[in-house]
Amino acid sequence: MSQVAKTGSMSQVTETGSMSQVGETEINQFGYKQELKRSLGLKELTIYGMVFMAPLAPMQVYGMVAQQSFGMSCLVYIVGVIAMLFTAYSYSHMAKEFPISGSVYSYIQRAVNPHVGFVAGWIILADYILLPALLYSMTGNWMTGIFPHVPSSVWALLFIAINTYINIRGITVTSRMNMIMFYVQVVVIAAVLIVGINYVFIGGHGTGGFTLAPFFQAKHFTLGLIATSTTIAVLGFLGFDGISTLAEEATEPRKTVGKATVLSVVYIGFFFVTQAYIAHLIHPNYANLNPDMGYFDILKEAGGTVFYVVLILINVIAIAGAVNLNCMAATSRILYSMSRDNLLPFSNLFKKIHPKYQSPVNSTYLSAIICAVTVLALPTQTILMFVNFGAVTSFMILNLCVCWYFFFKRRNRGLKSVIYYLVMPLIGFAVVAFVWSGFDRKTFIFGICWSIVGITVGAVKSKGYKIKPPAFQE
Numbered sequence: 001m002s003q004v005a006k007t008g009s010m011s012q013v014t015e016t017g018s019m020s021q022v023g024e025t026e027i028n029q030f031g032y033k034q035e036l037k038r039s040l041g042l043k044e045l046t047i048y049g050m051v052f053m054a055p056l057a058p059m060q061v062y063g064m065v066a067q068q069s070f071g072m073s074c075l076v077y078i079v080g081v082i083a084m085l086f087t088a089y090s091y092s093h094m095a096k097e098f099p100i101s102g103s104v105y106s107y108i109q110r111a112v113n114p115h116v117g118f119v120a121g122w123i124i125l126a127d128y129i130l131l132p133a134l135l136y137s138m139t140g141n142w143m144t145g146i147f148p149h150v151p152s153s154v155w156a157l158l159f160i161a162i163n164t165y166i167n168i169r170g171i172t173v174t175s176r177m178n179m180i181m182f183y184v185q186v187v188v189i190a191a192v193l194i195v196g197i198n199y200v201f202i203g204g205h206g207t208g209g210f211t212l213a214p215f216f217q218a219k220h221f222t223l224g225l226i227a228t229s230t231t232i233a234v235l236g237f238l239g240f241d242g243i244s245t246l247a248e249e250a251t252e253p254r255k256t257v258g259k260a261t262v263l264s265v266v267y268i269g270f271f272f273v274t275q276a277y278i279a280h281l282i283h284p285n286y287a288n289l290n291p292d293m294g295y296f297d298i299l300k301e302a303g304g305t306v307f308y309v310v311l312i313l314i315n316v317i318a319i320a321g322a323v324n325l326n327c328m329a330a331t332s333r334i335l336y337s338m339s340r341d342n343l344l345p346f347s348n349l350f351k352k353i354h355p356k357y358q359s360p361v362n363s364t365y366l367s368a369i370i371c372a373v374t375v376l377a378l379p380t381q382t383i384l385m386f387v388n389f390g391a392v393t394s395f396m397i398l399n400l401c402v403c404w405y406f407f408f409k410r411r412n413r414g415l416k417s418v419i420y421y422l423v424m425p426l427i428g429f430a431v432v433a434f435v436w437s438g439f440d441r442k443t444f445i446f447g448i449c450w451s452i453v454g455i456t457v458g459a460v461k462s463k464g465y466k467i468k469p470p471a472f473q474e
Contacts, residue, residue: 026099026253030110031471032340036101036248037170037358042256044175045243049264050271051178052239052326055185056318058275059311060138063294065276066286070220071213073276073286078215079226081269083435084237086428087395088265090402092258093420095244097405099253102337103244103330104394109341111405114472115458115465118343120397121334122454126390126447127238128331129367132324133374134383136160139320141380142312156375159320164368167328170357171249174329181322188314189271191307192299196278199302206282206302214280227438238391239323240264242330245337324371331367336360341469343461389447392436399429 027034040048058065058077066073094107102109104124109117136159140152166173200206243261247253275295283289283298290297300308338344339351354361374383406412406421439447459465 027248030098030100032100034248035353035358036360037172038249038251039172040175040246040250040256041252042260044178045246045250045256045260046263046267047178047182048175048246048326049240049243049260050268051182051185051322052242052330053237053264053268054239054318054323055182055189055268055271056275056315058272058279059295059315060319062276062279062298063286063289063291066280066289066294067291069225070217071280071284071286072215072217072220072226073280074214074273075216076226077269077272077276079431080237080272081265083428083431084240084265085262085269086424087399087432088240088262089420090399090425090428091241091244091261093402093406094398095247095257095261096254099247099250099257100337101245101248101333103241103334104398105334106337107244108397108401109469111401111409114341114468115462118338118341118458118462119451119454120394121338122458123397123447123451124241124390124394125331125334125454126450127387127394128242128327128334128390129370130374130383130387130390131238132327132331132367133371133378134380134387135319135324135327136371137375137378137380137383139316140375142316146309146312153376155320157372159324160368160371160375163321163325163328164364166325167332167364168354168357168359168361170354170359171246171329174325177325178322181318184314185318185322188311189275192275192311193278195299195303195307196282200281207280207284211281211284213284214277223434224438227434237265237268238388239326240268241391241395242326245330245333248333328364328367328371332360332363335363335366339363341471343458343469345457345461386443386446389439389443390450392432392439393447395432396429396436399425399432 058073062073065076069076094111098107098110100106102121105117105121107117108120136156137152139159140154140156143155144150144152166177200208240261243264244257247257250256279295279298280286282302286294296308296312299311335344335350336353339347339349341347344350350363350366351360352362353359402425403422407417412421462468
């Protein structure tokens, strides 16, 4: 073996050993042992968050957003960015303080109380469980538009099987897939801009030039209107919080998880506003848009049938593949975190780690099964009504938790602390609560029922909330 090869090999061993030691140090203080593979840096985590949110997300909901906001789609996405950015900062504080998997479940468990943490984790599971089912259902319907003789459920089940296989292979494989899909989507957005600029500014179609209408229209502007339409748009921002579920797979979780969370929201917001603006320039008459296929129809108008079909296929791959790949990864990590605390039925089964790939194998299978059952049992519109409740509610809880833990419990009272740990989280809470107020009655009923089931499960597993998880027992 050459000296270069020997040196490279020794360096790799040293690096691996160093990451292992960091992992053990980070996780042991919380009563756990390092079982997942640490391999993710700031770039991988940021791209994970952006791919989870899907750079092409406006293409799936633009028709609904434009119609409900009277064409003020850019304003809706800006409100969504603001709402998520304050909450992203709250996540960054908690990620630095508690660099462990589990997201809201682990943060509130450590900052407030393990039993309250379980209920919060159960609430956010509603999002993580239902979101992939919703997206599998939507992409299955899109594929049926191209291949009408193949049922949408067949496509959904095929995508579930593929993503389950990749997830079990471990986070490194998932990260590589994210990189590929991120750059594919960036290329697509660039192509959309080129087509739109040619259609509007060179061809003289659509608005024929720049306009501020997508940002503000005084005659249509009301706070209630923006709240309702933002509940649809915010669906595209769900996913940045998933970065926190990978804390035990990040090489430097205290430094990178929080920073990646904030960066992913800023970058994705730019992508969303850009796509919404070019769509309005191409087709300013939002009233006649198809709520489900509006963006695709706009780009068919500007770029032709071939461009239209290619965009649908790429969206299917981006959503059914990349987004759901990440969503299943996040779901399995939360299920794994709850199971190692013995808080779910059959916890010993779902906390099992694959011996070779260091992935939560049985939790991944459980996530896949839940997706398949949901897709087969519920229509797309029903899933859509329910999916936002878990994430938005848990965001509200998390913002309040930051205030409680850092400002009141830890008593950080300097000027900087007042801004970071009181003012910003309360603004985040207020903005998210504003979005939360736009939910309809059926969504609230679902949320209450889901919470009651979670409280009951927690009570049974903890003997009436008397027994704490093993990691909390002295």
